[in-house]
Amino acid sequence: MQTIYVDVLIVLNIYVNYFLLRITSGITHSPLKTSRCIAASLYGSFFSLIILLPELGNITALIIKTAAAVSIVAISFGIHGKKRLIINTLAFFAANFVLAGTVYAVYSLFKPEFMHFNNACFYIDFSLLILILTTAALYGAVRLLRIWLDRTPEGSYRVFIRSRSKVIAVNGLADTGNGLVDFFSGSPVIICAADYFTELTGCELDISHLPRGFRLLPCTAVSGNGLIPVFRPDEVIISCTSGEKKPVDAVIGFGDCGGKAVFNPKLLKI
Numbered sequence: 001m002q003t004i005y006v007d008v009l010i011v012l013n014i015y016v017n018y019f020l021l022r023i024t025s026g027i028t029h030s031p032l033k034t035s036r037c038i039a040a041s042l043y044g045s046f047f048s049l050i051i052l053l054p055e056l057g058n059i060t061a062l063i064i065k066t067a068a069a070v071s072i073v074a075i076s077f078g079i080h081g082k083k084r085l086i087i088n089t090l091a092f093f094a095a096n097f098v099l100a101g102t103v104y105a106v107y108s109l110f111k112p113e114f115m116h117f118n119n120a121c122f123y124i125d126f127s128l129l130i131l132i133l134t135t136a137a138l139y140g141a142v143r144l145l146r147i148w149l150d151r152t153p154e155g156s157y158r159v160f161i162r163s164r165s166k167v168i169a170v171n172g173l174a175d176t177g178n179g180l181v182d183f184f185s186g187s188p189v190i191i192c193a194a195d196y197f198t199e200l201t202g203c204e205l206d207i208s209h210l211p212r213g214f215r216l217l218p219c220t221a222v223s224g225n226g227l228i229p230v231f232r233p234d235e236v237i238i239s240c241t242s243g244e245k246k247p248v249d250a251v252i253g254f255g256d257c258g259g260k261a262v263f264n265p266k267l268l269k270i
Contacts, residue, residue, distance in 0.1 A: 006049070013045035020095045021076050027091040028186045030077050030084075031179075040075040044068060069093055080183045087186065159190060159261035161200070161252055162235040168199050170261040172238060178264045180219055182230065182251045189217065189230060189253045190263040197229070197254040205229065205254060217253060228255040238268065 018041040025032040047068040050056065056064070073088045157172030170192055180189040197205045207216060207229055216227040230253040239245045248267045 006052075009048055009051065010045045013048040014041045016099065017041035017044040017072065020092060020099065021072070023095045024073070024088060024092045025077075027095070028088050030088055030186050031181050031183070032076060036076050036078075040072045043075055044072040069096070078183075084184055084186065156241050157261075157263075158239040159192075159263065160235075160237040160239065161192075161196075161233050161261075163200055163231075163233045166200055168196055170196060171259075173258075173260040173262045174265040174268070175262050176264060176266075178262050180217075180253065182217060185232070185251065187232075187249050187251045188264050188267055189219075189251045190236065190261050190267075191228070191253045191255050191257045192261045193257055193259045194254050195259075196261075217251075219253070219255070226255075228253045230254075238263065240268075 018037055021032060021037050021040060024030070025037075047064065050061070050064060069092050070085070070089050073092050074085065077084075077088050079085055157174060159170045159172040161168050161170065178189070178191060180191065181187070182189055194205045201211050203211065207227060210216070210229050214229045214231045217230045219226060219228050230251050232251050236248050236250050236252070237245050238248055246268060248263075250263065250267060
């Protein structure tokens with residue numbers, strides 16, 4: 001029987017959990033603090049110890065893995081309603097299935113001696129130096145890809161926002177600095193000037209008396225932390241200089257933004 005080193009098993013799973021949670025965050029557009037991600041990765045790594053137990057059977061292993069996934073996601077992203085928790089958990093499961101399926105395919109084809117499967121968990125006996133070098137190379141590749149994807153596209157934009165029978169058109173500004181995401185839906189937030197709140201609703205902006213359908217969302221800016229009113233319109237379309245019109249899934253917020261509709265250019269690529 002293959003020897004399994006617990007320290008290698010724990011480190012491997014911290015490493016894997018961290019990247020799976022980052023992938024989950026990217027899929028669901030849910031904000032993820034590094035401290036929470038590390039804490040959840042460490043917590044989740046202890047569930048990998050079930051590989052040391054006698055074979056539990058598929059149902060028992062699935063129950064344990066499901067409990068682990070839900071609790072890991074809750075620690076990572078917090079609990080912002082049942083729907084949001086389910087969405088994040090399903091995305092985390094999907095990332096796990098892709099990884100596990102890939103690893104199992106390699107295991108089935110080549111039967112390497114340094115890999116071991118049991119109770120829906122896998123173990124890879126690796127060199128710490130190789131892990132560090134691989135992580136550094138992967139991090140560098142991801143950073144370069146992120147820089148390329150996050151570059152601000154050139155051109156001018158118009159953002160059309162429809163709420164019931166009311167439609168407004170606002171000059172748009174693609175800004176990678178707007179990373180604000182709605183906690184409940186995971187949708188990116190497009191920030192408009194307060195004047196457009198009045199144009200849409202017919203009333204002055206007063207965060208203590210918001211119209212039906214609006215709620216407050218915490219946000220962080222250079223000037224400090226605060227709350228902005230947000231709502232989900234019936235339709236949002238971003239028009240580019242090329243004439244292309246792209247419907248986007250976004251929440252509209254109102255705050256100080258220089259009179260334009262400020263959106264993250266990632267919206268144009270989703």
